[in-house]
Amino acid sequence: xxxxxxxxxxxxxxxxxxxxxxxxxxxxxxxxxxxxxxxxxxxxxxxxxxxxxxxxxxxxxxxxxxxxxxxxxxxxxxxxxxxxxxxxxxxxxxxxxxxxxxxxxxxxxxxxxxxxxxxxxxxxxxxxxxxxxxxxxxxxxxxxxxxxxxxxxxxxxxxxxxxxxxxxxxxxxxxxxxxxxxxxxxxxxxxxxxxxxxxxxxxxxxxxxxxxxxxxxxxxxxxxxxxxxxxxxxxxxxxxxxxxxxxxxxxx
Ligand SMILES: [Zn+2]
Numbered sequence: 001x002x003x004x005x006x007x008x009x010x011x012x013x014x015x016x017x018x019x020x021x022x023x024x025x026x027x028x029x030x031x032x033x034x035x036x037x038x039x040x041x042x043x044x045x046x047x048x049x050x051x052x053x054x055x056x057x058x059x060x061x062x063x064x065x066x067x068x069x070x071x072x073x074x075x076x077x078x079x080x081x082x083x084x085x086x087x088x089x090x091x092x093x094x095x096x097x098x099x100x101x102x103x104x105x106x107x108x109x110x111x112x113x114x115x116x117x118x119x120x121x122x123x124x125x126x127x128x129x130x131x132x133x134x135x136x137x138x139x140x141x142x143x144x145x146x147x148x149x150x151x152x153x154x155x156x157x158x159x160x161x162x163x164x165x166x167x168x169x170x171x172x173x174x175x176x177x178x179x180x181x182x183x184x185x186x187x188x189x190x191x192x193x194x195x196x197x198x199x200x201x202x203x204x205x206x207x208x209x210x211x212x213x214x215x216x217x218x219x220x221x222x223x224x225x226x227x228x229x230x231x232x233x234x235x236x237x238x239x240x241x242x243x244x245x246x247x248x249x250x251x252x
Contacts, residue, residue: 018048018056020063023070027059035062037070041241044074080242088135094122096146098198105135114142143195144171150199151190154206162210162229178240181209183216197240204236 015028026047036049050059063070086092092103101122108125117123126135148171155166167186174180174191181188188209194202207230215222226233 015047018060018063020060021067023063023067025063035059037063037066039070039073039077041077041080044077046070076242086136088124088132088139094139095196096122096143097195098201112138114139140173140192144192147171147190147192147195147202150202151206154203158203158207158210158229162207162213162225164210164213166210179205179209181212183213186213200232200236201240204230204233204240207233 015026018025018027023046026045028047028049029052030049032049032051035051035054038047038049039045040047046063048059048063050062086094088103088105090103090105093100094103095101096116099119101116102120104117104121104123106123106125107128107130109128110125112127112130113125115123122139124135124138126138130138151169151171155169159165165186166188168188170187170189171192172189173193174189177189178191178194179189188206190202190205190209194205208226211222211225211229214225230236
């Protein structure tokens, strides 16, 4: 199942727009007890999940009461560093395990390689004349190797905590999901982009997918299992979603 999406839900056909001051609010009626307001990256879209019976006016008032908070969240998204399309040239900023590095591209007849130098540089040795695609491919091969190397230990650490056995763990470049799984087959896919994110974020995505082996839906049981396995999962999720966005503009 496709599940761990970044926090921007797809547009629900049963939702409608409610204009509150200068903000267009997407309202979705659900069988829930309490109203929930969310502000989502990258543009700061505002979504409200409202109980079926709550009047439109009550929804409006609830949004008005939270306007200050909504504006604050939106300002935070606007100020968030957003990576532009990468050229893979010297001087560019690239991320690895949550840290930022300056790319240093060195043309060399030796074997192509990537390494962290002085905890500040991401040094790439490329054949003379290597084009953008070749430089990108080299860097992503390195990301994949680094991520792959961390997975067995991470799996071994979390399997007994979640109480599942992962049969197969695959890394994939995905445009819209951080992770997904096939619970029946015990298979988990992780997004290669996670190589760039803080280790806690990687663990969070892995644990989220593992918990799906017990519970398919994102329901109360799922969240209770998450709370037990990883009490701080919400802060890891937020960190993941506030980490610099790639130019790909995550859809969730
Ligand atoms: Zn999920």
